[in-house]
Amino acid sequence: MKLYLEGHEYKYAVEQMLLTLYPEERPEYPAGRPEGKRMEIRLSEGEKRLTASCLLVNEQGRFSGRACADRAGLGGALEIERKAQRLVKNAMYRAALRAGREKPVWGALTGVRPGKLLSAFLEQGMSEKNALERFIREFDVSRERAELCLDASRCTLKAVESLEERDVCLYVGIPFCPTRCAYCSFVSQSVEKSMKLIPPFLEALEQELRATARQVRALGLRVVSIYFGGGTPTTLSAPQLDRLCALLAEEFDLSALREYTVEAGRPDTITEEKLRVLKKHGVDRVSVNPQTMSDRVLETIGRKHTAADIESALACVRRVGGFAVNMDLIAGLPADSVEGFSETLDRVLALGPENITVHTLSLKKGSRITLEGTDLPDAGAVGQMLDLAGQRLRASGYGPYYLYRQKFMSGGFENVGWTRPGYANLYNICIMEELCSILALGGGGSTKLIRRDGGRNIRLMAPKYPLEYIQNIEKTCAEKESITAFYETR
Ligand code: SF4
Known part of the structure; x- marks a missing residue:
């Protein structure tokens, strides 16, 4: 055009x-x-x-x-x-x-954080009813999506009330996975090829961790949440996880920590030994992500595991105990159907995770699906899958607590985090609603320094390729000086 x-x-x-x-x-x-x-x-x-x-x-x-x-x-x-x-x-x-x-379901809204606008109306003191009507009127959002947003905004407001000015979240990016999924554009190196990069990567991460912790201590920032993402952090061995968690506890004051999450997305990386190490260090949340419980779809998207592997990984998590579990699902995967997605929902609900995140497939430029072209469910079918998820999850006692959108999402829909009462993940709310600064460490880490007064936020990106991350570690550590500059000029 x-x-x-x-x-x-x-x-x-x-x-x-x-x-x-x-x-x-x-x-x-x-x-x-x-x-x-x-x-x-x-x-x-x-x-x-x-x-x-x-x-x-x-x-x-x-x-x-x-x-x-x-x-x-x-x-x-x-x-x-x-x-x-x-x-x-x-x-x-x-x-x-x-x-x-x-008319798109999200009307004239284009951004990744639709909930932020509605939350802002509520924070200005508007009643829920008026905020909802203004949101619908101003952005032409469908009533259904606006109500979804309102539910999430209630959780946002609760989180806002619970946070203090110097509270921050820590993100640790581990950009390694056992194999690469077909829909993934995230550069998570295949372990087979890059196993040798893990030790130097961890050394560089240690350097960045210490540089960041020095500033956090000097500025009196309070770490309230830690989130290990990736990649798949549990690609690391039990001793590597042990060392990393011990270092975090040594360098940061974690006495105000409210939650500690580690993504253990791929069942082929989960072992009882690793879970026990994580538990020992206070990790109280893990993600075990099936994406789908259809073996045929799993094979199509290049996940080298079955639905039964997910069930036994989850049984292992429950056996070790002490973790709230999130499970990610994706609506719109190749070779999936509304019926197939419905069966996935049934099987996941039967496992009783505390959180279920329902994503809409977002096709990234570098992903294998985009490059090779694959038959995908159309936008109408994806819409039905999401409607089904909403109905089934609400009926099973879950409520939406955060949501976001991405570019190139099938049908222009959204990703929604659902939670059983009392298990909302603070980190997810903070990052999506930009409630406090996120200090990121590791590959692909995106540090975001947030101004809640409406001023410009600052973003610092670390390289996501492990080799590039290792080679640029001095620069990444030097850029962390901006954290001090940011807080001192507020
Ligand atoms: S587990 Fe996640 S990060 Fe790793 S290859 Fe699959 S989609 Fe990408």
Whole structure:
């Protein structure tokens, strides 16, 4: 789609909306005013009002959309900029709907954190009813999705109340897996090929851990949650996990820790010995992720285990005891069907995990499925799977506690974390709702320093390839100095 911008340079906002409305289109910016099929998106900033307009020209005709807002009540430049971007998106959205585009389930929302907007209304003191109606009206979100968001927002508000200003979460990224799944674009090295990189990776991680801990101590930050992700952290051996957990406890004051999670996603990496090591160090949550309980689908997506392996891994977790368990499922996997997904739900519910996270398949550019092309359930079937999950989970006593969206999600749907009462994972809420800073260590770790006053957040990314991470460790450690700078200038 040819795009023509006038009065603004909000390319990112425009492209996000284009992806939501016309995922099959790629943005083009020809020199000068384009002809033919195109979107012309204008913004005018008057003294009193901001006005965005969009002219969409396609084979069916010319369609226009408009959105405006009063400048009064908008704070500084950042708030005005955010509002202007929202108006630009709304104008595009309205033009596309006039052109007959089907309304997306999340309406005009494009971001990964839809719940943040609704939570913000509630934090401003709005009643739940008014916040919900405004959310639906302003962003044209379906009532069903808005209500899902409201449930999650209630958990967000509870988390907000429980957090103090200097509370932080720690994330530890272990970018290794036994084999690579077909839908994965995350560079998690196959252990067969990269086993030799694990020891130098752990050495580099130790260096980063110590550099970060020095700042946490000096700044008086309080670690309330630890989350090991990846990759699959339980790819590490029991002694390696033991050493890493011991080092964390040595370097950080964990007396205020409220939860300690380790992803043990692949059953082929779970052993009783590793679980006992984790338990000894206070880990009280693990993820055992089937994605599906259909052996045929597991084989199609390249997971080298069966549903029965998941059941025995879970039995092992329960035998060791003391862990709340999360299980991840994915709606929309190749070779799956609504009936198959329904059976998966039954089998997982029978295992009684404390959390179930229902993802929608998101096809990343580098994944094998995208590269090779595979038959996937269509958006209608994925929608049915998610509806089924919602009904079945609610009926079984689970409630939604956080949600987020990703690019390239089948049908533009969402991922939802469901929990039995009292088991919500604080880390997931904090990262999705940006409630406190996340200090990340390890491969692919994304440190996010959060300003809850609406100011700009700061993000520091560590390389995700193990070799690159090892080679750049000095730089990664040096960048951690920004943590001090961030907190000292607040
Ligand atoms: S377990 Fe997760 S990170 Fe590892 S290859 Fe599979 S999808 Fe990727």
